[in-house]
Amino acid sequence: MTDATVQANGARAGAERPVREGCALVTGASRGIGAATARALAAEGWPVGITFRADREGAEALAHEIETEGGIAVPIAADVTDADAMEAAFARLEAEHGSVLVLVNNAGVRDDNIAAQLDDEAWERVVDTNLNAAFRATRRALRPMIRARWGRIVNVASVVGPRANVGQANYAAAKAGLIGMTKTVAVEVARRGVTVNAVAPGFVETKLTEDVSAETLGAIPARRAGTPEEVAACIRFLASEEASYVTGTTLVVDGGLSA
Amino acid sequence: MTTKATDEAVQKVIFDGLAEVGADPDRINRDATFEELDVDSLDVVELAQIVEDEFGVRLEGDDLKGLETVGQVIDLVVERAS
Numbered sequence: 176m177t178d179a180t181v182q183a184n185g186a187r188a189g190a191e192r193p194v195r196e197g198c199a200l201v202t203g204a205s206r207g208i209g210a211a212t213a214r215a216l217a218a219e220g221w222p223v224g225i226t227f228r229a230d231r232e233g234a235e236a237l238a239h240e241i242e243t244e245g246g247i248a249v250p251i252a253a254d255v256t257d258a259d260a261m262e263a264a265f266a267r268l269e270a271e272h273g274s275v276l277v278l279v280n281n282a283g284v285r286d287d288n289i290a291a292q293l294d295d296e297a298w299e300r301v302v303d304t305n306l307n308a309a310f311r312a313t314r315r316a317l318r319p320m321i322r323a324r325w326g327r328i329v330n331v332a333s334v335v336g337p338r339a340n341v342g343q344a345n346y347a348a349a350k351a352g353l354i355g356m357t358k359t360v361a362v363e364v365a366r367r368g369v370t371v372n373a374v375a376p377g378f379v380e381t382k383l384t385e386d387v388s389a390e391t392l393g394a395i396p397a398r399r400a401g402t403p404e405e406v407a408a409c410i411r412f413l414a415s416e417e418a419s420y421v422t423g424t425t426l427v428v429d430g431g432l433s434a
Numbered sequence: 435m436t437t438k439a440t441d442e443a444v445q446k447v448i449f450d451g452l453a454e455v456g457a458d459p460d461r462i463n464r465d466a467t468f469e470e471l472d473v474d475s476l477d478v479v480e481l482a483q484i485v486e487d488e489f490g491v492r493l494e495g496d497d498l499k500g501l502e503t504v505g506q507v508i509d510l511v512v513e514r515a516s
Contacts, residue, residue, distance in 0.1 A: 318482065
């Protein structure tokens with residue numbers, strides 16, 4: 176078991192690989208926060224697996240962009256709720272680039288309705304994609320990380336969950352669940368150098384929030400939505416060597432909304 | 435590439451693995467329990483990964499739950515590999 180040297184931020188992959196022997200996996204990375212995160216991790220030198228459900232074009236364009244910049248990106252068609260597809264994604268990355276040492280559980284969906292009218296399908300789909308899939312990916316990633324005595328798991332939660340948002344009981348439940356899971360898993364594996372954290376974005380300009388009103392934005396202290404890059408920067412930090420003493424916590428990225 | 439899971443080979447890998455996760459080498463033997471060796475469930479997870487890396491045998495959640503002694507783990511791995 177080697178102890179690979181870690182260099183400073185910003186080093187590109189290619190001639191030399193500054194990070195540990197292994198790779199990163201970002202789920203739902205064809206666009207939005209996932210795509211920005213994939214770019215950020217690739218810029219750190221991580222070969223990065225990019226899973227997508229339907230947006231093959233977006234994922235391949237992103238991979239091409241990353242490779243043009245000197246990074247390594249592997250677009251993989253895998254619905255996070257499909258256990259076989261996710262196992263194949265892990266197996267492929269392990270075969271091509273070594274253990275997945277950075278896992279970003281980012282894939283998420285919405286299916287809003289007030290609770291009195293929210294049907295089973297809408298509830299289950301959101302909880303399965305946003306929470307259950309994150310658990311399964313976490314479980315799969317943990318053993319090699321434990322063995323490597325190093326790992327970074329970052330769960331993309333939300334300010335919704337800890338706080339209410341009308342019409343999103345399913346989303347809130349899944350995201351709050353993600354935060355609870357983050358804490359317990361973090362404590363279980365901390366002594367092996369594996370950290371597990373969450374980021375909780377507020378309103379961020381992505382497909383998931385394209386229908387948010389101007390009124391809502393006005394209620395944000397920063398008076399604007401965040402950008403995917405602003406959230407990715409936080410994920411990049413949590414995935415870094417430097418964040419080695421940060422675990423079991425949630426980094427809120429919301430322009431002051433929940434302060 | 436995996437190693438052939440003979441009783442002898444599995445015992446060696448598991449004994450070495452236990453020492454690696456912190457068990458006192460002088461107290462490791464087939465009859466020892468994980469509790470006696472001060473090896474907890476997280477250590478056992480790591481041991482399972484060592485076994486998988488070496489022999490290609492995957493021990494899942496339920497497999498590990500009932501195991502108390504070192505010998506039981508060795509026997510299970512040999513059985514699974516055959």
